[in-house]
Amino acid sequence: MILDVLTVLLVTAGCLFVTAGTVGLLRFGDLLQRLHALTKADNLGLGLIVLGLVLQTSNPAVAVKLVLLWVLALLAAATNSALLARDAELTGEHR
Amino acid sequence: MTDLPVLLVLLPLVGAVVAALAPARRTVAITVAVAQLGLAVTAAVTVLRDGPVDTAPGGWDPPLGIALRLDGLAAGVGLLVGVVVLAVFVHAAITPSAAGSRSYWSLALVTVAGLQAVLVAADLFTVYVALELMTVGAVALVALGGQKALAPALRYLLVAVLGSFAFLVAVALVYAQTGVLTLDIAAADLPQGAALATTLALVTVGLGIKTALFPLHAWLPGAHAAAPTAVSPLLSALVVKGAFVVLLRVWAALGGDAGLATVVGVLATAAVVWGGVAALRQTHLKRLVAYSTVAQVGYFFLLVPLATAGLAAGASAAEVEVARLAWQGAILMLLSHGLAKAAMFLTAGTLSAAVGSGEVDGLRGIAAKAPTTVLTFAVAGVCLAGLPPSLAFVGKWQLMDAALTTGAWWVVVTLLVGGLLTAAATARVVMVTMRPADEEDEVASEPAASAGRTATSAPAASATATATGPAASEVVVSEPSTTEPAPGAGRAVGAWETWPAIVLTIVAVATGVGSAWLAELVTVGSVVAP
Amino acid sequence: MTGPELFLALGAVVTLLGAVRLLTTPDSMRRVVALNVTGAGTLLILVSLSATGPGEPDPVLQALALTGIVITISVTGLALVLVRRIEDGDDDD
């Protein structure tokens, strides 16, 4: 019961962060600001959602997979943002 | 014997894999083509003697497993495939640049595998996959024609796949109602109604695109004309036929729809006339030959309105007899078109390469240099027009017989007009080849000189004069394919180069003389079997 | 109308939308996208048909959908390579 409440809280918070990131992506003016919104808010949001879901499983294998998922998403997001930001800086295309 | 349908499909696939890897691609491909012809002959003999061969690879009986069925239609068209593929491969092996690329051999074999699978598949979804295999192979072959062929290839691919999706939706509709995919089992369960009519309409549109039924033909002339010399015959003689066979199978199994049959009849008539006139107006040789395919496809589709009454469940014996006559006539014409059109495309490619120009007007004087090639082209044209004693004549005669029995006089008129238009188009090309090369000035001042001597001077004249009306754009866009050498860079015709085409033409005439067995073969296992 | 039936009808509409757009748009790249929308529509038809029955989803229709997917991807890839070669050729001219 307590776990369920925790899950609801964590997943809701995660969804809020992801929504905030999306709003940032749509509203911010240039590429670097958009990346700023996306990387921070989305990674945190995904982390919260994963944490909420981990609480729901009794199977440690599933929990490990979920966390691994988050780590991979973090890695990919970090790499992508770094590449995009570097590109934008070099080519001066970040308006 | 139950191995035959599977072998017909797997043999060319094995050949394709080996030809994709081995250095001796030609040898591999020609060996496979010979074996394929051997299999086709065995299949025809078996079917004539013992009736259709049913099998289900995978060890599961239909409807759980996939049903394959080698019937008379598949065996008859399979014979055509065997003969044409071998002739075209030999032509490609002995003629420089006819193949377009080293990848030709494996891609051609993949296309043949798809075609054979289309012919023997009795399962609706397997037909879909086989159609896609055939299409991807055919598009790839068109794309071998160089930079100018890429856009027609892309157009062909997109439109043909759209046709496949229409067919797939029809398959889903059949499955939704009957819960099975085997054509015969599903057909027995399918109730009359809106769903049946929709299924037939989707199948007709989807396969109408792939067979280039007027007005869904716009992709064909560009694709067939831009393809390399050794590709156009495969597409025109075989690939188009594969889709038609599927259409015929589904119509025959589902019993047809009278209203839809009338629409198809009108479109078929329009195809014969429009394709014939458009062929006359072309200035590019291979486009002329390609447009004549549009007209010939119309002939095959005339079968649909003639036979539909005989396909229905409660048809009278007389109606079934008419359907049988029309069936035999249309399939014999289909086989004869395959042989003659393959010969025509091969000789057209040879002639274009010999004068270094793809234009009809560029052929002046070539008859003196390559008389055998021009003669073969002419005889192939005569076969195509359906003059005796060719196979097409026998087919046309039967089709007319069926039409007269039912009082469908318009079919007779269509057949006669179509024959005249084909003869006129061939005559126009042959006349140009016989004119001396130095007659240039006179030709320019007298554009209709050659066509004036034929019965249809008006359309031909407007081809060389400034074209007007809807056909204008087509005359403007006709451009030589990049696989042909630059103008003036002609080469000598090789000693053996015309032989594959000659053999094809001889077969087209010889089968006309003794065609009773062929007419019997193509009905074995079908609903119109005697 | 049940859920699967709604998606079945939606599949038919999406299929036709894609097909009409494929025939009318002049841009080759967008024709490839339209072809994929048509493919997505047919896929929707197959998968929602598999769910219309009362019991478990129909594995045969699911398998057909998967086969269709791989074929559509192959065709898309070939079409895009052709688009690329056509446009690169235009650049060279």
Place this chain on the structure above:
Amino acid sequence: MSWETVLDVLLATSVLGVAVATLFAPRRTSSVMLFLVLGLLLVLVWTRLGAPDVALAEAAIASGVTGALLVSALTRRSAAGSAETPRGGWRSAAAELAVAGTGGVLLGGVLVGAARDGLRPDRLGDLALDVDGVVDQPVTTVLLDLRALDTLLEVAVLAAAVLAALAVHREGESSIGIRSDTRPVLVSFVRLTTPVVLLLTGWFLVAGSSRPGGAFQAGAVLAGAALLLLLTGRKDLVPTGRWLRPAVVLGLAVFLAAAVLTRLVEGGWLDLPASWGVAVVLVVETALVVSIAAGLTVLVALSRPRYVDATTSTETLGGAAPSDPPRRQTEELT
């Protein structure tokens, strides 16, 4: 009205809206991006329709692969220069929508009617659920046991498409060039993820016989790894030259060999025996993974635009200097 109905209607409306937007988007880039969104929405639809995991995973990965193909084919020039509006403007767009909408609704009605008529207990799907095949997963049973010939022909379609792509390719039919990008961030990312991807490939492959997964998923994931390796200049790890064509046709070749083998030993083409059928399925699937990965890699690599001549930058290993302004596509995000 239940929650599920509301969700279904919302989902269907979104799919329809995004499909229309994809088809009528004014620019190539937005059209492709919207198609990616459509792919995501469809994954939600598959879940709603109760697609088993195997179908869901394959459909999801497939929409990813299609997206990758489309995105990689976008060019700076065409993305910017194709902002043309549809011929005839909104009027023709409205006419197209009306025609397609009417036709679609009619066809949809026929399909729904047919589905209602056809609900009989002896459907093929119900029979297939009861089949005792060599593998346990019903969808895999249909694909590799009941309808193995379809799958064989499907593999041939992929092989044919890839051979065709190689045949029309500029640099000759047996190699692919791809511009490399050797910035340290990317290189270390690829180094970190490649082992994970290989692990995942193996898992998909083995799991396919009893649980969700299969050759296509494994091949697609492997193709992603191969592309990343190529992108970071590791041509030594990915066959791009002499071994490319063998890799592309390997799956088809092994499948054909399996067909012949079963005919010779068991007496039926692709007739999988209970005793060693699983082994055949595994061997065929492993070969398919290699071919699918090679094929998808080729298709993505060859549909990429060439901003820089492929031969000049493919060999640069060891990281580009920061002052060297790399020209590569950034228009996807900006």
